[in-house]
Amino acid sequence: MKAGHSQAMFFQSRAAEKVRNPVLQKALQKAKPLFSGKRAKSMAALPDDGLEFEQLRDACAGIRDRALTDLDVWLEIFEDNARARGAEVLWARDGDEICKLVIDVAQRHGVRKVTKSKSMLSEEAQLNEALAAAGIEPVETDLGEYIIQLAGEAPSHIIAPAVHKSLEEVEALFAKTHGRPQEERTSADIPALTREARGVLRQHFLSADMGISGANFLIAESGTAALVTNEGNGRMVTTLPKLHVVITGIEKVVPTLEDFATLMRLLPRSATGQTISNYVSLLTGTRSEEEVEGPTKTVFILVDNGRASLVGSAYQEMLRCIRCGACMNHCPVYFSLGGHAYGWVYPGPMGSVLTPLYTGIENALDLPHASTGCRQCSSVCPVRIPLPDLMHGLREIQHERGLRPWGERLGLRAWAWLATRPALYRALTRLAARYLNWLADGSGRIRIFGFAPGWTAARDLPVAGNRTFFEQYAARKRD
Amino acid sequence: MSAREEILARVRAGVGKPDAAGRRALAETWMRARSPGPQPVLAGDLLARFCEKAVSLASSVERLADYEQVPAHVAAWLAAQELPLSAVTTLDVAGLDWAAAGLACRSGPAVDADATGISGCFCAVAETGTLMLLSGTATPASVSLLPETHIALVPASRIVGTMEEAFALLRSERGQLPRAVNFISGPSRTGDIEQTIVLGAHGPCRVHLIVIGETA
Amino acid sequence: MRIALYVTCLVDLMRPSVAFAALRLLEATGNDVVVPPAQTCCGQPAWSSGNRPLAATLAQKAIAELEGYDAVVVPSGSCAEQIVKVYPQLFTDDPVWGPRARALAGRTHELTAFLAEVAGLEAVPGEFAGSVTYHDSCKGLRGLGIKAQPRALLARVKGLSLQEMGECEECCGFGGAFAENYADISARIVDRKCDSIAAAGADAVVGGDLGCLLNIEGRLRRRGDEKTRVLHVAEVLAGEVKA
Ligand code: SF4
Numbered sequence: 005m006k007a008g009h010s011q012a013m014f015f016q017s018r019a020a021e022k023v024r025n026p027v028l029q030k031a032l033q034k035a036k037p038l039f040s041g042k043r044a045k046s047m048a049a050l051p052d053d054g055l056e057f058e059q060l061r062d063a064c065a066g067i068r069d070r071a072l073t074d075l076d077v078w079l080e081i082f083e084d085n086a087r088a089r090g091a092e093v094l095w096a097r098d099g100d101e102i103c104k105l106v107i108d109v110a111q112r113h114g115v116r117k118v119t120k121s122k123s124m125l126s127e128e129a130q131l132n133e134a135l136a137a138a139g140i141e142p143v144e145t146d147l148g149e150y151i152i153q154l155a156g157e158a159p160s161h162i163i164a165p166a167v168h169k170s171l172e173e174v175e176a177l178f179a180k181t182h183g184r185p186q187e188e189r190t191s192a193d194i195p196a197l198t199r200e201a202r203g204v205l206r207q208h209f210l211s212a213d214m215g216i217s218g219a220n221f222l223i224a225e226s227g228t229a230a231l232v233t234n235e236g237n238g239r240m241v242t243t244l245p246k247l248h249v250v251i252t253g254i255e256k257v258v259p260t261l262e263d264f265a266t267l268m269r270l271l272p273r274s275a276t277g278q279t280i281s282n283y284v285s286l287l288t289g290t291r292s293e294e295e296v297e298g299p300t301k302t303v304f305i306l307v308d309n310g311r312a313s314l315v316g317s318a319y320q321e322m323l324r325c326i327r328c329g330a331c332m333n334h335c336p337v338y339f340s341l342g343g344h345a346y347g348w349v350y351p352g353p354m355g356s357v358l359t360p361l362y363t364g365i366e367n368a369l370d371l372p373h374a375s376t377g378c379r380q381c382s383s384v385c386p387v388r389i390p391l392p393d394l395m396h397g398l399r400e401i402q403h404e405r406g407l408r409p410w411g412e413r414l415g416l417r418a419w420a421w422l423a424t425r426p427a428l429y430r431a432l433t434r435l436a437a438r439y440l441n442w443l444a445d446g447s448g449r450i451r452i453f454g455f456a457p458g459w460t461a462a463r464d465l466p467v468a469g470n471r472t473f474f475e476q477y478a479a480r481k482r483d
Numbered sequence: 484m485s486a487r488e489e490i491l492a493r494v495r496a497g498v499g500k501p502d503a504a505g506r507r508a509l510a511e512t513w514m515r516a517r518s519p520g521p522q523p524v525l526a527g528d529l530l531a532r533f534c535e536k537a538v539s540l541a542s543s544v545e546r547l548a549d550y551e552q553v554p555a556h557v558a559a560w561l562a563a564q565e566l567p568l569s570a571v572t573t574l575d576v577a578g579l580d581w582a583a584a585g586l587a588c589r590s591g592p593a594v595d596a597d598a599t600g601i602s603g604c605f606c607a608v609a610e611t612g613t614l615m616l617l618s619g620t621a622t623p624a625s626v627s628l629l630p631e632t633h634i635a636l637v638p639a640s641r642i643v644g645t646m647e648e649a650f651a652l653l654r655s656e657r658g659q660l661p662r663a664v665n666f667i668s669g670p671s672r673t674g675d676i677e678q679t680i681v682l683g684a685h686g687p688c689r690v691h692l693i694v695i696g697e698t699a
Numbered sequence: 700m701r702i703a704l705y706v707t708c709l710v711d712l713m714r715p716s717v718a719f720a721a722l723r724l725l726e727a728t729g730n731d732v733v734v735p736p737a738q739t740c741c742g743q744p745a746w747s748s749g750n751r752p753l754a755a756t757l758a759q760k761a762i763a764e765l766e767g768y769d770a771v772v773v774p775s776g777s778c779a780e781q782i783v784k785v786y787p788q789l790f791t792d793d794p795v796w797g798p799r800a801r802a803l804a805g806r807t808h809e810l811t812a813f814l815a816e817v818a819g820l821e822a823v824p825g826e827f828a829g830s831v832t833y834h835d836s837c838k839g840l841r842g843l844g845i846k847a848q849p850r851a852l853l854a855r856v857k858g859l860s861l862q863e864m865g866e867c868e869e870c871c872g873f874g875g876a877f878a879e880n881y882a883d884i885s886a887r888i889v890d891r892k893c894d895s896i897a898a899a900g901a902d903a904v905v906g907g908d909l910g911c912l913l914n915i916e917g918r919l920r921r922r923g924d925e926k927t928r929v930l931h932v933a934e935v936l937a938g939e940v941k942a
Contacts, residue, residue: 016881023883031677038678053610054524063520070513076495077507081514095487147684148675164675171677191679198673198681205685210595225514226660236628236671236686243624243663254490259514265646266520276674279536280611283686284666291662294620297592298662308490315497336870340887374881376874376888377747378837399749408748412876416745420753423708423739424760433712440712449920458882463889463917466713466929473706473715477734 009130012347012359012368019374022341027170032339035167039333042277043384049279055269064270065388067263068324071224071255075315078224078257079306085227089289091302098309099129105305106131106216106249107138113247113301115140115213119205121231121238122146123218124162124327125251125307127349128362131216142216143208145237147201154181160343162350163275163329168342171197205237215241215299219252220326221267222304225260228288229304232271232281239283248287248299254306255323261286267326270386274328310362318397322357324387331381331391337374346371353381353391360398369407372398433472441470519647529609529642530698536612540669541682542690550636550695554584557634560691561586561599566632570599574621576636592623593630600626600687601634606641606649611668614692615649618663627667633687635667639696700730703768705761705807707778708740709909717909720937721774721810728818735764743781746789747875755789759796762786762803770817771807774933775908776839779809784842809839810933811907815848823852825938827859829902831930834892834915835868836908849907849932856935864899866891873914889918896927903928905935 011018022028047057071078083093096102102125110118118135120126120142132153135142144153148166152159154177159165166174171189178200179186189197217238219229229250231238242248258264264286272278291298314323332338332352343351347368348359356371372395381391402408422429443450444467453460484492500506525532534544547556561568569587577590593600602622604614614635618624627633643649646666653660671686682688702725710717718734725732742757761782765771773779783804790796814820831853839845853859872878872888892915896904904919904927906912916929934940 019881020883023887029887035678052526055521059521067520074498074500074506074510076491076498077503077510079491079494080503080507081510095485095490097486097490101486145685146675147673151675164678166675167678169676174676191677194676194679195681197676198684202683202685206595209685224510228660234671235673235684237684239624239628239665240685243618243628254494259510260517261650262517262519262647265650268646269520269523280613280666280668282540282668282671284613284668286660286664287662288660288664289662291618292620295618295623295662296620297623297625298618306490308486308493312490312493312497315494316499317497320497336872336888336891337881337884339891340884370881373877374884376837376870376872376877376885378870378874379841380837380868380870383841396747396749399747400751401749403749403751408750412748413750416748416750416753419740420742420745420757423742423757426737426739429739433708437712449917456879458879458885459917461882462886462921463914464920466913466916466920468714468716471715473711473718474736476715477718 010348010359010363010367012363012371015345015347015370015374018345018347019341022345027173028168028342031168031170032342035164036339043274043330043333046273046277046279060266060270061386061388063266064386065324067258067266068326068387071257071259072315072320072323075254075257078259079254082222082224082227082257085225086289086304087227089227091227091289091304093304093306096305096307102126102129102251102305102307103131103134106251107134107140109247109249109303110140110214111138113213115247117141117143117208117212118214118216119143119145119208119212119241119245121215121217121233121241122149122165123216123251124349125218125253126216127159128309143205143212145205145208145241147198147235150201150205151177158344158349160351161329161332162327168344209240209244212241212245214247214249215245216249216251217241219250219256220271221264222252222257223261223264223286224257226288228286230264231285231287232283234282236283239285242285242287243298246300248301249303249305251305251307253311254308255311271326271328274330274384274386314361319357319361319394321389322361322394324389325354326387328386330384330386334380334384336376336378336380353395357391357394357398365398365401365405366407369402372402430474434475437472438470440467522647523610523645525609525644528698529644530639530694533607533609533612533642534694536609537669537692540612542612542669542692544692544694546694548696550579553636553693553695554579554581554586556693557601558584558586564632564689567598570601570634571597571626571630572601573603573623573626575603576601593625593628595629597630599632599634600630601636602626603636604641606643606652607637608646608649608666609642610645614667616665616667617661618665619661624663624665627665628686631683631687632689632691634691634693637692637694639694639698642698700769702730702732703765703771704732704734705738705765705771705773705778706734707773707775707909710774713913714909714931716939717774717931717933720931720933720939721772723824723937723939724810724814724820724933725772727824728814728820730818733768737764741778741781743778744875746781746785751789758786758789758800762796762799766799766803769806770813771803772810772813773807774810774931776809776836776843776845777908777910779807780838780842782807809843809845809907811848811852812843812845815851820852823855823936825936825940826857827935827940829858830860830862831903831905831935832862832864832896832899832901833867834871834904834906834911836906836911837870839907840868845907852936853905853932859935862899862901864895866895869895871911871914873910875910878914886918889914893918893922893924897924901927903930905930905932907932
């Protein structure tokens with residue numbers, strides 16, 4: 005595996021920049037309660053229908069586990085059924101192979117313009133750049149993806165790719181791209197901006213030669229791609245062009261339509277707090293002879309790009325992920341930074357696990373550590389992925405491979421050495437208490453502390469007195 | 484080695500179990516058993532539930548006793564919305580007497596200029612207030628997608644409880660999935676600009692459901 | 700019942716009154732309370748950094764010191780979680796330490812959970828004239844299910860009224876070494892917590908983990924809030940609060 009275009013090694017410096025970006029902070033501050041509030045409300049309503057979140061997520065995790073523990077078999081079943089319905093099934097080891105396969109299909113069919121429905125795999129492959137280089141115009145059609153494509157940026161959230169963008173920024177992008185003067189806008193103008201994008205993208209939908217989409221799931225029993233969207237762009241790109249290419253990870257397969265129905269009880273609720281997304285499309289094969297619309301050719305590209313190596317490993321649970329975004333929507337770190345600081349395709353807790361695994365542990369040293377261990381992510385994950393435990397496992401690997409900074413290693417060893425010598429420990433902590441108290445100088449707090457510069461950069465260090473508990477306790481016992 | 488062989492070999496190594504053929508047979512048996520997950524208990528009757536959910540998803544709902552009343556209602560509804568009295572329809576509903584109600588209807592796939600699309604549905608799901616449409620020669624998917632207004636005729640007798648029941652109905656009546664099954668739940672929407680929900684992103688801005696008759 | 704109080708290294712050094720408060724509360728349950736004298740650190744910093752061998756060494760030391768009691772009580776959700784959840788993981792397949800770690804885990808309790816659920820403490824000695832808002836620390840809340848217990852106990856404190864803050868279950872941004880190593884992010888998170896605390900407008904913010912409390916207090920003071928008191932739940936319950 006290689007780092008590819010990952011920038012995850014620059015996490016610290018990017019984070020420093022992101023926490024100081026007022027536009028971004030305002031956008032995140034606005035989105036946070038909406039994301040968590042909507043989810044909470046929809047989950048709270050489950051018992052009205054005799055359903056329980058914990059029971060449902062056991063079922064969902066079970067479905068994903070069933071597929072993963074016999075993944076080879078389910079993939080072959082999917083492939084056979086998809087081919088039986090006239091689809092072509094191709095396989096890609098990595099991002100470069102995705103690009104090659106897509107460009108090859110496009111060139112064979114004389115494709116000049118591609119409309120795309122959101123696909124994270126295409127981000128992994130940097131497909132848009134590759135298409136453009138081959139003279140094929142890619143157009144992102146999810147409104148959020150369209151906005152960031154205009155801005156020349158990567159998505160900052162897996163289901164709300166433009167969550168970091170303000171209304172003013174969108175207005176500026178639209179004015180420039182759509183060739184009109186820029187105006188003062190308020191939130192009352194958001195429908196008008198949406199309409200403007202609709203008009204522009206409609207023409208692209210009608211004129212594209214090929215549609216590219218991801219798939220939320222592959223359904224093995226019928227060889228079907230399941231596509232879940234709210235805007236309807238997923239339907240457009242899979243209905244109007246003659247050619248449809250589905251790019252998806254090999255882990256996305258589920259056995260049956262019943263399994264899909266179960267997963268759909270949690271996916272929209274976890275993602276946006278909807279009981280169901282506006283459009284759920286099940287796409288199987290190609291159009292029949294008599295049909296006048298729909299693709300005449302459907303191509304599945306099943307991608308590895310690091311996934312197969314997780315099968316049967318300590319990180320297999322990560323492959324259960326259904327890309328709902330709930331973990332980042334409940335992550336205090338994500339909401340302090342937005343997604344770009346994470347440096348690769350996937351942000352938030354799931355990204356902190358996936359990025360090191362897919363791009364190399366040594367290329368993303370900060371990500372597994374940039375977590376408070378609050379477990380807000382694992383408490384909402386609809387497929388019960390123990391994200392904090394997986395991050396912890398990656399920390400252990402870093403330690404075993406000697407990838408932790410020497411200062412930390414030495415410090416911990418010294419601390420442990422001391423902690424296993426209680427008498428010495430008592431003596432030194434007594435000294436430490438006096439030292440802290442001296443630094444506080446009667447104010448009850450330390451404002452600048454050389455041993456914890458990060459801490460005192462933003463906080464005081466409260467100091468309660470000059471004697472440790474054990475010192476005072478011993479004195480009390482003597483009295 | 485081809486990419487396919489290499490990837491599958493890696494997956495097999497990870498799965499770490501012998502006897503792929505035996506496991507495949509087990510998988511096929513398991514699929515045929517159709518074990519559903521936790522099922523909802525839907526209080527009240529399916530018709531009321533469907534209507535209530537559909538309205539909560541920003542669709543409008545009208546109930547009519549029979550198909551004869553549909554064209555006049557559609558004409559009146561379009562007029563009330565100040566929409567043109569014309570539409571593109573799917574073939575399965577083309578036989579209604581639209582012209583008698585003053586509507587200019589054409590049947591077949593929709594084009595960009597169509598303001599209103601009228602379709603039937605394969606069935607509807609009460610749990611979520613969702614329509615299930617199948618693509619086909621008589622039922623082009625574009626009718627429910629390109630026009631800004633989508634009107635769907637829903638026979639009350641075709642309202643089932645859950646998506647699982649809809650799949651069972653599909654299997655028993657059609658045997659296999661058509662090219663596209665579209666579950667539609669209200670107008671298209673987006674929240675991509677500052678998390679503000681706007682109806683009518685790429686698909687219809689308005690969805691009007693006409694529920695016909697009573698449940699059996 | 701013989702109870703061992705596990706003081707935690709942070710309380711020992713930074714806020715001894717928490718341990719004295721815990722002692723007072725445990726004594727009020729009518730049990731024998733002992734402070735095992737050789738206790739130091741539970742090993743959580745080593746564990747969090749990914750250093751499993753070091754964490755195991757410190758865990759073995761703690762297990763040996765604490766296993767002879769009927770119950771071990773910890774005035775910290777975070778350190779209690781280390782013993783209850785992590786120690787067994789450290790020795791899953793170890794025929795000697797595995798059973799010992801699991802036995803200790805089964806007898807170890809976070810302070811408020813012990814008082815409310817095991818000891819069934821009815822009357823609490825503390826009095827507090829004013830309103831408090833409660834911050835649910837992550838490890839206690841999501842690791843051990845500490846939520847109702849401190850609130851039930853605080854409700855018995857004479858004069859005290861509870862004024863819940865918005866998002867009381869949201870992380871404060873402490874996270875041990877995280878607060879130092881990712882100081883910018885931590886500061887941003889604790890700022891949101893301080894906003895929630897300020898909006899609640901209570902006289903004091905109360906919690907069950909000293910790490911979180913030092914983080915919150917440090918940030919409140921730096922923001923210029925000299926008024927909102929930051930107290931450990933044990934201090935409030937025991938009346939170890941200086942006026
Ligand atoms: S890890 Fe869980 S919560 Fe996060 S995106 Fe994946 S499924 Fe959703």
